[in-house]
Amino acid sequence: MDFAEESIKELGYIPVKESVGEIDYVAEIKKLKTEKNAVILAHYYQDPVIQDLADYVGDSLGLSYKAQETEADLIVFAGVHFMAETAKILNPTKKVVLPDVNAGCSLADACSAEDLAEFKKKYPDHIVITYVNTSAEVKAISDLCVTSSNARKIVDSVPLDQPIIFAPDRNLGAWIQKETGRDMVLWDGACVVHEAFSMDKLLAVYKEHPKARIIAHPESEAHLLKIAEYVGSTAGLINYVKTSPANEFIVATEVGILHEMQKEVPHKILIPAPAKENNTCACSECAYMKMNTLQKLYTCMKYELPEIQVDKAIQERALLPIQRMLDIS
Numbered sequence: 001m002d003f004a005e006e007s008i009k010e011l012g013y014i015p016v017k018e019s020v021g022e023i024d025y026v027a028e029i030k031k032l033k034t035e036k037n038a039v040i041l042a043h044y045y046q047d048p049v050i051q052d053l054a055d056y057v058g059d060s061l062g063l064s065y066k067a068q069e070t071e072a073d074l075i076v077f078a079g080v081h082f083m084a085e086t087a088k089i090l091n092p093t094k095k096v097v098l099p100d101v102n103a104g105c106s107l108a109d110a111c112s113a114e115d116l117a118e119f120k121k122k123y124p125d126h127i128v129i130t131y132v133n134t135s136a137e138v139k140a141i142s143d144l145c146v147t148s149s150n151a152r153k154i155v156d157s158v159p160l161d162q163p164i165i166f167a168p169d170r171n172l173g174a175w176i177q178k179e180t181g182r183d184m185v186l187w188d189g190a191c192v193v194h195e196a197f198s199m200d201k202l203l204a205v206y207k208e209h210p211k212a213r214i215i216a217h218p219e220s221e222a223h224l225l226k227i228a229e230y231v232g233s234t235a236g237l238i239n240y241v242k243t244s245p246a247n248e249f250i251v252a253t254e255v256g257i258l259h260e261m262q263k264e265v266p267h268k269i270l271i272p273a274p275a276k277e278n279n280t281c282a283c284s285e286c287a288y289m290k291m292n293t294l295q296k297l298y299t300c301m302k303y304e305l306p307e308i309q310v311d312k313a314i315q316e317r318a319l320l321p322i323q324r325m326l327d328i329s
């Protein structure tokens with residue numbers, strides 16, 4: 001084990017010895033991809049430079065399918081921890097690495113397996129449906145998983161008289177509850193990025209662009225979803241913009257999505273929904289997603305660290321609700 005590997009294990013982060021300017025990261029990453037038979041899977045919220053290096057860019061559901069079917073030896077997950085962990089659960093014999101092991105998610109943090117197990121005791125007749133934005137331990141005590149692109153379909157697949165615990169996103173849960181009229185108890189978690197939008201600022205933008213369509217991710221708050229013309233996952237939002245006859249859109253989700261969206265519709269006007277407080281940009285950014293940098297992507301591929309590990313018993317149990325979801329989707 002060399003100095004870098006030792007430090008990563010001891011310190012929990014990658015010491016960056018190589019400085020910007022000395023190394024052509026893009027060229028090196030491409031080289032490492034071939035040398036190591038690696039696949040780079042990136043979420044739409046990643047930095048554009050990382051998205052452009054990826055073999056596949058997608059939403060949580062699309063990334064899960066790709067992780068499960070890949071023939072690559074090394075899965076490099078440019079996303080957040082729960083996504084890389086889901087990849088490992090789906091394809092446990094592969095090595096899965098994440099550029100920054102601390103790239104978490106406020107939703108996953110809002111629901112521990114211990115708390116969910118206690119909550120379940122209060123509702124013994126309910127089945128547990130969890131959003132994929134959770135830890136492997138939480139998935140291991142869930143009956144079904146959903147992503148934002150299939151939540152409606154998965155809930156519809158459950159018998160009508162079956163009550164449901166839905167965790168951890170109260171906004172996605174409330175939206176599905178409203179759409180389906182189902183008997184659902186909601187966990188009280190939220191995404192810090194999608195709860196940061198300012199309605200006042202958004203309406204001011206709309207006044208300036210009255211022909212724009214407001215579109216939103218279902219992790220957004222109910223008052224925003226109510227005025228949105230379309231609600232959907234990141235992949236759903238991109239598809240809507242592509243197929244809609246409209247030319248202007250106000251997009252209420254993490255701003256990284258605009259990179260792929262603009263590539264798909266170069267002539268359309270895309271306006272990021274404004275956040276309540278933001279001094280650097282008029283949008284909402286996920287600080288966790290942005291922890292992955294080009295430099296960290298390079299060191300992560302070079303040293304194959306930090307590696308995502310999941311306990312075998314947890315992996316086997318957590319696979320069941322994810323596989324049920326994939327089979328229904």
Ligand code: 13P
Nearest residue numbers: 059060061147148233234
């Ligand atoms: P998608 O599944 O729509 O890509 O959403 C993932 C996510 O974390 C949204 O904040």
Ligand code: SF4
Nearest residue numbers: 080105106191193286
């Ligand atoms: Fe989690 Fe929200 Fe970031 Fe998505 S945008 S990874 S839900 S904190």
